[in-house]
Amino acid sequence: KNRNRRYKRSQFEVNFEILHTIKEGEHIKTRIMYAANLDWRNFSKYINFLMDNGFIKKNNKEKFELTELGKKLYS
Secondary structure, three states, rough: OOOOOOOOHHHHHHHHHHHHHHEEEEEEOHHHHHHHOOOOHOOOOOOHHHOOOOOEEEEOOEEEOHHHHHHHHHH
16 A cells, blocks of 8 residues: 555545634634645635535624534534
């Protein structure tokens, strides 16, 4: 086996990492993107999925926060 090969995260793991990052206090797009180790294209895909399914929302200051559903999924 090639041990240097990068581990490919599942969609669930990436979504969970984004929820975790927001829960821990990062609410700005670029900081969430870097914390979850995503490029812009993939970040947009995942963030849109989480918003479209009601797990996160933007507050009135354009910052991301968990919804009640997101908090339930995370816990």
